Amino acid sequence: MPILEIKNLKVIVDGHEIIGGLDFSVEKNETLAIVGPNGAGKTVLFKAILGLLPHSGDVKWANGVKVGYVPQRVELIRDFPLSVGDFFDIQNISLQSAGILLNLLGIGVVDIFSANLGILSGGEFQKVLIASALADNPDIVFFDEPTAGVDVTGEATIYKILTRLQDTKKFAIILISHDLNVVYKYADKVLCLNKRQLCYGHPLHELTAENLQRLYGEDSALHHHNHGNSEFNAHKND
Amino acid sequence: MINIFTIIVALFIGAAAGYLGSAMVLKRMSLVGDALSHVALPGMALAMLYNINPFIGAFVFLVFGILLVWKMEKSTKLPIENLVGIIFTASLAIGILITPEPELIEALFGDIASISFWDFPIIIICSLVIFFITRRIIKPIVFSIISDDLARVRKINIDYYNLLYLLMVAVIVALGVKFIG
Numbered sequence: 001m002p003i004l005e006i007k008n009l010k011v012i013v014d015g016h017e018i019i020g021g022l023d024f025s026v027e028k029n030e031t032l033a034i035v036g037p038n039g040a041g042k043t044v045l046f047k048a049i050l051g052l053l054p055h056s057g058d059v060k061w062a063n064g065v066k067v068g069y070v071p072q073r074v075e076l077i078r079d080f081p082l083s084v085g086d087f088f089d090i091q092n093i094s095l096q097s098a099g100i101l102l103n104l105l106g107i108g109v110v111d112i113f114s115a116n117l118g119i120l121s122g123g124e125f126q127k128v129l130i131a132s133a134l135a136d137n138p139d140i141v142f143f144d145e146p147t148a149g150v151d152v153t154g155e156a157t158i159y160k161i162l163t164r165l166q167d168t169k170k171f172a173i174i175l176i177s178h179d180l181n182v183v184y185k186y187a188d189k190v191l192c193l194n195k196r197q198l199c200y201g202h203p204l205h206e207l208t209a210e211n212l213q214r215l216y217g218e219d220s221a222l223h224h225h226n227h228g229n230s231e232f233n234a235h236k237n238d
Numbered sequence: 239m240i241n242i243f244t245i246i247v248a249l250f251i252g253a254a255a256g257y258l259g260s261a262m263v264l265k266r267m268s269l270v271g272d273a274l275s276h277v278a279l280p281g282m283a284l285a286m287l288y289n290i291n292p293f294i295g296a297f298v299f300l301v302f303g304i305l306l307v308w309k310m311e312k313s314t315k316l317p318i319e320n321l322v323g324i325i326f327t328a329s330l331a332i333g334i335l336i337t338p339e340p341e342l343i344e345a346l347f348g349d350i351a352s353i354s355f356w357d358f359p360i361i362i363i364c365s366l367v368i369f370f371i372t373r374r375i376i377k378p379i380v381f382s383i384i385s386d387d388l389a390r391v392r393k394i395n396i397d398y399y400n401l402l403y404l405l406m407v408a409v410i411v412a413l414g415v416k417f418i419g
Contacts, residue, residue: 016388047387049389049393050387050390051390052387052390052391067391069387069388071385071387071388074384074385080264080384081264082380082384087384089377089382090376090377090378090380090381091377092377092391118386142391145400165345228387
């Protein structure tokens with residue numbers, strides 16, 4: 001039985017249909033990647049599934065599912081008087097389990113807990129958010145571009161750690177990513193989204209030149225390296 | 239006359255208000271406490287006119303004002319300070335219109351030496367209750383300030399905590415306004 005099953009999901013904001021007609025499911029231990037251009041409704045899809053936005057259609061969770069969520073961005077007031085240790089404490093996460101995860105993600109634990117949340121760099125704060133999403137032993141984790149603001153080596157580390165943790169803890173991952181290499185490498189399934197569901201299935205079968213063209217329009221040459229890029233600039237100049 | 243009871247009352251209200259207020263600063267609604275004392279004014283004025291304990295009048299009006307703010311915040315998503323500005327300026331105006339003039343100064347500025355025999359235990363108990371409830375709910379409140387979405391995904395009932403929080407603010411302001419103004 002799938003952990004999460006979506007049927008005919010639709011989100012309407014101010015009379016405009018942002019996304020519609022989505023049908024997919026996520027199994028235990030599975031990684032589903034969601035790809036699509038900016039403004040395709042990827043983050044909206046996450047928020048609808050997580051119950052943060054009103055929507056119609058079925059969002060069916062398996063019984064007692066624990067959900068982790070790493071949002072794309074958390075606007076932090078720079079002088080917010082809270083240390084990293086406090087940040088875990090208010091979520092009832094023990095510093096021990098947070099420390100193990102932060103260590104894996106490449107953050108030295110010795111002085112991080114006493115550091116003020118506001119002085120963390122974007123990438124460090126992102127890692128703190130990832131650690132707090134994973135510390136709760138979730139059954140499914142939603143990553144909205146988890147590596148935004150993380151440097152190249154950090155990005156590789158994060159995905160490596162995620163897959164390693166996934167192997168032992170068997171949680172499912174839903175991932176929004178702009179990096180098709182990441183999708184090829186780590187995803188079991190891919191869903192192409194541009195307001196509607198344009199493809200759904202195994203990345204190697206679904207991310208064809210034709211589908212990418214449909215998804216990203218003329219600019220798809222940017223994302224698909226085997227494809228000629230002769231048409232690439234024509235789109236921007238018109 | 240300032241006696242030992244007055245000092246104890248001041249200590250309890252001060253400690254509870256300070257603790258509650260720290261979250262208020264983080265929620266960026268620090269001005270709300272000041273404005274709320276204005277909402278209490280029409281309530282106190284009516285209570286004085288009808289010879290009821292002004293604390294009760296203030297509390298009823300504060301709860302009403304706060305429920306209104308809570309509801310409007312949920313439905314409009316406007317920053318809480320905007321809503322406070324609208325509702326509370328209006329109630330200050332109403333309060334000044336209906337407060338009898340001799341009592342106006344006392345209602346506006348309070349008088350810490352004016353506590354009666356029954357005020358004392360009420361204040362101590364309310365302050366203690368507020369202190370311990372705040373201790374229980376401060377973590378989810380701070381977490382929801384950092385990210386409303388994350389807190390909701392964790393199944394934290396933010397609306398409930400916000401309401402509880404605002405009600406405690408109402409109590410502490412109602413207690414404080416009579417003595418501190």
